[in-house]
Amino acid sequence: MMKKIIYSVIIIYLVTTNFMAQGTSGADAKYEYRNLIDIPTAGVLEKGYVGVSLEVMPFGVLISKIEVGVFENLCLGISYGGSNIIGSGKISGYKLPGVNIRGRLFNETEVLPAITLGFDSQGKGEYNRGLNRYQIKSPGLFVASSKNFDFYGYFSIHGIINYSLESEDNDKDLNIAVGFEKTLGTKISVIGEYDFAINDNSGNSFGDGTGYFNLGLRWSIGDGLTLGVNLRDILDNKKFSGNKADRGLFVEYIKAIF
Numbered sequence: 378m379m380k381k382i383i384y385s386v387i388i389i390y391l392v393t394t395n396f397m398a399q400g401t402s403g404a405d406a407k408y409e410y411r412n413l414i415d416i417p418t419a420g421v422l423e424k425g426y427v428g429v430s431l432e433v434m435p436f437g438v439l440i441s442k443i444e445v446g447v448f449e450n451l452c453l454g455i456s457y458g459g460s461n462i463i464g465s466g467k468i469s470g471y472k473l474p475g476v477n478i479r480g481r482l483f484n485e486t487e488v489l490p491a492i493t494l495g496f497d498s499q500g501k502g503e504y505n506r507g508l509n510r511y512q513i514k515s516p517g518l519f520v521a522s523s524k525n526f527d528f529y530g531y532f533s534i535h536g537i538i539n540y541s542l543e544s545e546d547n548d549k550d551l552n553i554a555v556g557f558e559k560t561l562g563t564k565i566s567v568i569g570e571y572d573f574a575i576n577d578n579s580g581n582s583f584g585d586g587t588g589y590f591n592l593g594l595r596w597s598i599g600d601g602l603t604l605g606v607n608l609r610d611i612l613d614n615k616k617f618s619g620n621k622a623d624r625g626l627f628v629e630y631i632k633a634i635f
Contacts, residue, residue, distance in 0.1 A: 401603050401629065402566035402595035404530040408631050411444065411452075411479070413570045414591045414607050415501060416554040417516050418535045419493035419523035421481045422446035422631070428454075430629040434609075436503055437464035442475075445634075450481035456499045472506065475499025475515065490524035500543065508581055510543035512615075513589070517541035530560035535570075547580030564597045574614065587614045593627070601631040 401408045408428075409420030422428050428444040440458030447453055454477040459470035479495030496518050500511025519539035526532045535556040556570030569592045577584040593607040605627035613621050 401631070402560070402597045402605075403562060403564035404560040405563040406560075406566070406597065407601070410558065410568075413535060413556040413558065413568045414593050414609065415513055415589070416535070416537055416556055416570050416572060417479070417493075417495060417497060417519050417521045417539075418537075418556070419481065419485075419491040419521045421450050421479055421493060422452040424449050424451075425633055425635045426631055427634050428629060428631045430627065432458075432501070432628075433463065433626040434502060435623045435625070437461040437466070438502060439463055440499070440501060442477075442499070444477070450484070451479070453478050458499075458501075460503045469504070471504050471511075472509070473498075485524060490522040493521045493523075495519050495521065498542065500541075508543075509545045510583075512583060513609075514541040514543045514577055517543070530562070531558070532560075533558040541576055544576075546577075546582055548576050548578065548582050550576045550579075552576040566595045568593045568595060583616055584614045585616050587612045589614050595627075603627075603629045605629075 401410050410418045411420045411422065412418060422444050424446045426446045430442045432440045438458060438460045439462040440456060442454055442456035444452050444454035456475040457471060459468055461468050475498045477497035477499060479493050481491060481493045483492040485491035497516045500513055500515035502512025504511050516539045519537050521537040523533060523535045537554050539552050552573060552575045554570060554572040558566050558568045560566050572589040574584045574588045578586040590611045591607060591609045593605055595603055595605040597603050607625040607627060609623040609625065611622045
């Protein structure tokens with residue numbers, strides 16, 4: 378089985394190395410990240426482009442999202458998902474679709490980072506109807522900043538301040554998170570983030586106070602197509618899980634429509 382996986386990866390690599398266009402990862406990336414793993418960035422989808430993504434998580438969770446760049450530095454999106462969509466058992470859809478909107482206030486300069494103001498109501502993981510919250514809270518209202526540096530390819534740093542509207546667990550604090558991206562060649566990037574989870578460490582919280590540390594790998598395999606793998610909660614912050622990290626998959630496709 379391992380040999381088959383290795384052979385498959387080699388074949389995919391050989392097929393895609395001749396593609397000229399890129400996805401969102403690597404030094405030759407054509408598009409900006411709008412999120413790392415769970416935290417937003419200052420990235421915005423360009424006017425006239427549409428992005429479609431799928432995310433697979435434990436417990437059969439599947440989340441789909443579509444985004445459209447409607448104006449310069451402004452994009453809108455809608456998402457929906459649920460648990461047990463993959464696997465067995467009764468499918469449990471999320472209570473409501475998620476909506477997201479983001480507008481860039483300041484473009485990145487040689488000295489200053491890009492600054493984006495946005496709102497995203499899509500949380501992730503299983504949905505708890507008793508507390509009206511997701512396992513991973515939605516960002517809610519946020520301000521994000523991003524800065525790129527030329528360092529053996531590119532190294533990017535990201536930071537956000539956010540206020541989630543999921544507060545029925547009696548934890549209504551502002552939250553902060555930071556993240557990074559490091560390109561590895563022209564097509565691959567390593568990404569990471571640390572969510573301090575200040576809004577998920579008291580009351581009926583799902584976290585125990587150590588915060589969520591996540592890592593991921595992104596691979597631009599073709600024209601607008603990016604594949605990724607995620608490792609969430611490496612610090613084992615969740616109160617209700619005995620696993621050190623959750624494994625997940627990510628697929629995104631971006632294309633110009635007008």
